Amino acid sequence: MNAGEAFCGECVCGAVRFEVSPPSRWCLHCHCTLCRKSHGAPFVTWFGVGKDQLRITQGESEIRWRDSSEHGRRAFCSACGTQLFFVSSRWPGQIDIVRALVDGPIDRAPSAHVYVSYKADWVDIDDGLDCYPEEYQSTRQRPG
């Protein structure tokens, strides 16, 4: 992709579609229990952008939000159940987007694993990326 080019994503049923304007702030693999269980996955890859960089282009009325922790809310498609977004009062102005919803490239690769202290026993991390036991705020928030 060309630098500065928007990238698009959608849920599995296609009801919800969105467009993201780069640059993203970070891209990380999250091993926390909430991610693993709500996505039915060994871990979940997210990237973060400013809320004003995300534009819902279709299916806004299908998006449901639920409280997933004291500080966090998660969005999913009510038609197909695909997990879509995460926001937190800890990082106001930021929205986290599930990387797998974007079929094509984005402007960065995943840089680290976070919440590794909650990692599933049956998952081995052998990609050489840095691992953090919990949140690594400076990774998460650092632009670039």
Ligand SMILES: [Zn+2]
């Ligand atoms: Zn859907």
Ligand SMILES: [Zn+2]
């Ligand atoms: Zn997580």
